Amino acid sequence: MVSAKTLYDVIVIGGGPVGSQVAYRLAGMGYHIVVLERKTRLTDAACCTGIVSQECTTAFSIPDSVIYRWVNGAQLYSPSSKPLEIERTAPQVAILNRPAFNELWAEYAQTAGAEFLVGSEVRGIRKGENSVVIDVINRGNKIELQARVAVLTTGFGSQLVDGLGLGAAGDFVMGAQAEVETKADKVEVYFGNKIAPGFFAWLVPTVPGKALAGLLSRRHPPAYLRSFLARLSAEGKIVSADVPFTYGGVPLKPLPKTYGERLLVVGTAAGQVKPLTGGGIYFGLICADIAANTLHRCLGWDDLSNDKLAGYQRSWKRRLGRELRTGYLARRIYERLNDRQLDRIFGLMDSSGLIQELEDAGELSFDWHADVVSHIFSQRMFMTAMRSVKMPLNLRVRLRRDANT
Numbered sequence: 001m002v003s004a005k006t007l008y009d010v011i012v013i014g015g016g017p018v019g020s021q022v023a024y025r026l027a028g029m030g031y032h033i034v035v036l037e038r039k040t041r042l043t044d045a046a047c048c049t050g051i052v053s054q055e056c057t058t059a060f061s062i063p064d065s066v067i068y069r070w071v072n073g074a075q076l077y078s079p080s081s082k083p084l085e086i087e088r089t090a091p092q093v094a095i096l097n098r099p100a101f102n103e104l105w106a107e108y109a110q111t112a113g114a115e116f117l118v119g120s121e122v123r124g125i126r127k128g129e130n131s132v133v134i135d136v137i138n139r140g141n142k143i144e145l146q147a148r149v150a151v152l153t154t155g156f157g158s159q160l161v162d163g164l165g166l167g168a169a170g171d172f173v174m175g176a177q178a179e180v181e182t183k184a185d186k187v188e189v190y191f192g193n194k195i196a197p198g199f200f201a202w203l204v205p206t207v208p209g210k211a212l213a214g215l216l217s218r219r220h221p222p223a224y225l226r227s228f229l230a231r232l233s234a235e236g237k238i239v240s241a242d243v244p245f246t247y248g249g250v251p252l253k254p255l256p257k258t259y260g261e262r263l264l265v266v267g268t269a270a271g272q273v274k275p276l277t278g279g280g281i282y283f284g285l286i287c288a289d290i291a292a293n294t295l296h297r298c299l300g301w302d303d304l305s306n307d308k309l310a311g312y313q314r315s316w317k318r319r320l321g322r323e324l325r326t327g328y329l330a331r332r333i334y335e336r337l338n339d340r341q342l343d344r345i346f347g348l349m350d351s352s353g354l355i356q357e358l359e360d361a362g363e364l365s366f367d368w369h370a371d372v373v374s375h376i377f378s379q380r381m382f383m384t385a386m387r388s389v390k391m392p393l394n395l396r397v398r399l400r401r402d403a404n405t
């Protein structure tokens with residue numbers, strides 16, 4: 001029973017998968033944990049397609065009960081609709097049932113001993129005496145809870161994080177998605193500035209007859225999704241384009257600082273997201289474990305100072321820093337390509353056997369893009385194709401440097 005008189009070890013703010021993972025790990029270590037979630041139902045998941053790699057499902061033992069299906073490959077479409085198929089023999093990614101996954105992860109945390117208070121919106125975080133004080137609106141009532149440390153796992157665009165003085169994620173992209181009726185049974189990914197400026201659109205089958213169609217885009221996601229659905233409908237790939245949309249956002253760069261006095265920020269709230277694809281589940285779960293390990297040490301020392309918690313940022317940067325930096329560099333270069341150049345690169349990838357080469361080199365990972373990017377940058381034909389792309393000097397220098405490493 002959650003009580004205002006209790007001094008919790010850890011208050012986790014946000015009951016998404018990352019918050020539940022932090023709570024699960026720390027409750028399992030014997031700490032007194034409460035998770036505060038503003039939604040009244042944990043199954044009201046974020047706008048998300050739920051694609052995670054096989055590596056992620058293994059690392060975090062994600063059971064089949066929350067997986068819609070496994071996927072071996074995808075059909076990619078260039079801006080001029082040239083298809084490029086990537087197909088592998090073994091399953092590469094799982095499509096998660098996001099509401100069921102959210103619920104299961106919260107259940108794991110509860111079984112380990114964490115308490116959940118749903119319908120609880122955190123409005124403020126203050127310093128107390130040897131504690132952190134959390135101001136909560138719980139179903140219309142103001143309550144105040146205290147803990148030795150707070151972990152923010154509030155997802156994208158949280159005003160709470162903005163108010164902590166840790167800086168801002170610096171760059172982000174918005175998305176829209178809809179559930180559609182379809183006969184398609186292959187994942188399809190569409191590129192091009194007329195489809196999803198700066199990013200891409202997708203049609204991802206979930207259960208028989210249904211799919212998620214969506215996109216991330218630098219501009220007007222609803223307008224681009226409307227025209228994407230109209231195209232799919234005209235091509236007979238979906239039954240109707242007249243479907244309700246959900247909206248969400250993805251940070252493309254991490255927060256400059258992800259810790260403070262009695263405070264950690266983890267997951268999408270911290271910008272721990274793959275900049276090339278917008279995938280945040282796997283990296284968020286990895287960082288949740290790193291946060292739990294750091295907190296276990298600091299709670300043991302009873303030292304939750306800024307300096308001691310800095311170890312969290314050092315650890316997650318050691319694991320993911322290169323990925324996030326290289327992914328963001330590749331993203332900025334991708335965004336400078338016009339449709340003609342994108343088509344040319346598609347053609348080169350197809351004719352040069354690059355995909356096969358990456359596969360053979362074991363570098364075609366769904367999660368770890370830095371090696372793929374370095375491999376592509378080291379290809380003479382790629383660098384030749386890039387000559388016509390207008391880029392600021394700093395990007396050109398980094399591109400050349402990465403190509404030579």
Ligand SMILES: Cc1cc2nc3c(=O)[nH]c(=O)nc-3n(C[C@H](O)[C@H](O)[C@H](O)COP(=O)(O)OP(=O)(O)OC[C@H]3O[C@@H](n4cnc5c(N)ncnc54)[C@H](O)[C@@H]3O)c2cc1C
Nearest residue numbers: 014016018038048049050051122155175248267268280281
């Ligand atoms: C269109 C789209 C498609 C995506 N597709 C994929 C994909 O295929 N694969 C992938 O890996 N990632 C994908 N993502 C990203 C993915 O959804 C997130 O990275 C993931 O949900 C992050 O989990 P989280 O626990 O950090 O945050 P969230 O899942 O967003 O959970 C945050 C929780 O905090 C709660 N909260 C927020 N503020 C407060 C507050 N003040 N008080 C209390 N509670 C609060 C929210 O209600 C929410 O439940 C996609 C994102 C978008 C926008």
